[in-house]
Amino acid sequence: MADFAPVTRALLSVSDKTGLIDLGRALAARGVELLSTGGTARALRDAGLDVRDVAEITGFPEMMDGRVKTLHPMVHGGLLALRDNPAHVAAMAEHGIGPIDLLVVNLYPFEETVARGADYETCVENIDIGGPAMIRAAAKNHAHVTVVVDVGDYDKLLGDMDQHDGATCPRFRRKLAQRAYARTAAYDAAVSTWLAEAIGDPAPRRHAFAGTLAQTLRYGENPHQTAAFYTDGTHRPGVATARQVQGKELSYNNINDTDAAFELVSEFAPGNGPACAIIKHANPCGVARGATLLEAYKNAFDCDRTSAFGGIIALNQPLDAATAQEISQIFTEVVIAPGADDAAMEIFAGKKNLRLLLTERLADPAATGRVIRQVSGGYLVQDKDNGRITAEALRVVTKRAPTDRELSDMLFAWKVAKHVKSNAIVYARDGATVGVGAGQMSRVDSCRIAARKAQDMAETLGLSAPLTQGSVVASDAFFPFADGLMTAAEAGATAVIQPGGSMRDDEVIAAADAAGLAMVLTGMRHFRH
Incomplete structure (x- = not known):
């Protein structure tokens, strides 16, 4: 590899013209000849810079609407x-080919075009061809050529040139070459993914995934694991797009848990009243609705105060001062909400370690998306679980139909159960969880754990009976036997919502009738592994 590569001739062709004029002036001041195309050349000329058109170099005009x-x-x-x-x-001398030492290119805004919902033809026209070809060529020849694809590297480029008398060093060129290939790979991944969706192919022969580094993390789930956080360009509201107002840098576990909390609370539309979700280790330890945000938080907190310590809190409405003051009474890792008033932020300012994240809005729980998980030797890819159930879709299978209150609580509990690790059991009463059993190997154990937590909280709150008395229970999948159902009945549940589909459904339904329970089937399962 060449040691230092002098930069005497540069080709600039960019869609995003942020920083372009300053870069052009800086290169010209260092004696670099500027070549350019189309709008980039016009922008540089308008700024008073001397630029040669690529058409002058090639002897061919731009044609076919700039495609060539x-x-x-x-x-x-x-x-x-x-x-x-x-x-x-x-060969260069024989054919009059001049060297290009520096290539500065960013691509047609394909990802942004797709994100704004443009039609098929518009998306196709925003697929860049010449840009990726030049980037790959320059990156391959990084022994001699410097390639820049990110606006954020302009200053680094000039700094390296200044450090090496107008040349760039091998290490810097290698780093830029890696970034260049990563950019074209991400671009091609975006195009192929969009096209697969456009033609309705849920499982294309080859599937490419790409992301942009948002944050290098101190470590992963444990201190001996390295980790980083990447965004996927979809701009879905949540932890990836939130504005962090205060607090320490988010950790790997913070990001994972905050995502779980925000996705759960987004199930509850702000127009239907305040809601709060408290998450610990990606599982909800309390979820509630309320007449006010403060009431919703208190009710969620009262489901499992022990687990809420050091947890993540998600709100479906902007944080207010009263709720912020109450949250401040215990140690909380992260609060995420679609806004916060000045008084609330002032209260939190006294809690320097508390991270406050603000989003513009909630995530759409009905939106489509992909879930990707790595396994040894490959990836599992599936649609996001955006399944939702309405009261009209429920099938009553017991002699007793649920009351209006029970029906309301069942629909609430069902939304929560969707976000609990399997086997998931959720007891709910009056729009609040009162017991959650998560991640157990048997469903009956989840029923027992949730009931025991409710009993413990009753003792903590000084209640005469646990709040599971008179509650409803949601199960993310069918009851394989009647034992889990009977455990819920013993805990005081009066109504059950579950998918159904077991070989022993008749046995479970008969047990519910014998216990005087109302039971409805959803026909939809919500496993979350």
Whole structure:
């Protein structure tokens, strides 16, 4: 590899013109000849800079609405020629090909075009061809050529040139080459993913995934694991797009748990009243609705005060001072909400370690998306669980139908159960969880654990009976036997919502009738592993 590569001739062709003029002026001041295309050339000329059009170099005008302008040996020869190879140098001399030492390109805004919901033809027209071809050529020849694809690297480029008398160093060029190939890979991944969705192919032969580094993390789930956080460009409201107002840097576990909390609370539309979700280790330890945000928080907290310590709190409405004051009474890792008033932020300012994240709005629980999980030797890819159930879709299978109050609580509990690790059991009463059993190997154990937690909280709150008395219970999957159902009945549950579909459904229904329970089937399962 060449040691230092002088930069005497640069080709600039960018869609995002942020920082372009300052970069052009800085390069010109260092004696670099500027080549450019289309709108980039016009912008540089308007700023008073001398620029040669690529069309002048190639001898061909831009044509076909700009589709063909840089795909030419005069460009690619200048990018790909090995300066220390006599045959390459001779070919350049014979054909009048001048070297291009620096390429600055960012691509047509394909991802942004898709994100704003443009039609098929518009998306196709925003697929860049010449840009990726030049980037790959320059990156391959990084022994001699410097390639920049990110606006954030402009200052680094100039700094490296200043440090090395107008040249760039090998280490810097290698780093930029990696970033260049990662950018074209991410771009192609976005195009192929969009096209698969557009043609209705849920399982294309090859599937590419890409992300942009948002944060290098101190460590992963444990201190001996390295970790980083990447965004996927979808701009879905949540932890990836939230504004952090205060607090320490988010950890790997903070990000994972905050995502779980916000996705859960987004099930409850703000227009239907305040709601709060408290999460610990990706499982809800308390979820509630209320007449006020403060009431919702208190009711969620009273489900499991012990587990709420050091947890993540998500709200479906902007944080107010009264709720902020109450939250401040215990140690909380993160609070995420679609806004906060000044008084609330002032209260939290006294809790320097508390992270406050603000989003513009809630996530859409009905939106489509993909869930990706790595396994040894491959990836599992599935649709996001955006299944929802209405009261009209429920099938009453017991002699007794649920009351209006029970029905309301069942629908609430069902939304929560969707976000609890399987086997999931959720007891709810009056719009609040009163017992949650998560992640157990048997469903009956989840029933017992949730009931025991409710009993413990009754003792803590000084109640004469646990709040599972008169509650409803939601199960994320069917009861394989009647034992789990009977455990719930013993805890005081009066109504049950579950998917159904067991070989022993008749046995479970008969047990519910014998216990005087009302039971409805959803026909939909919500496993979350």
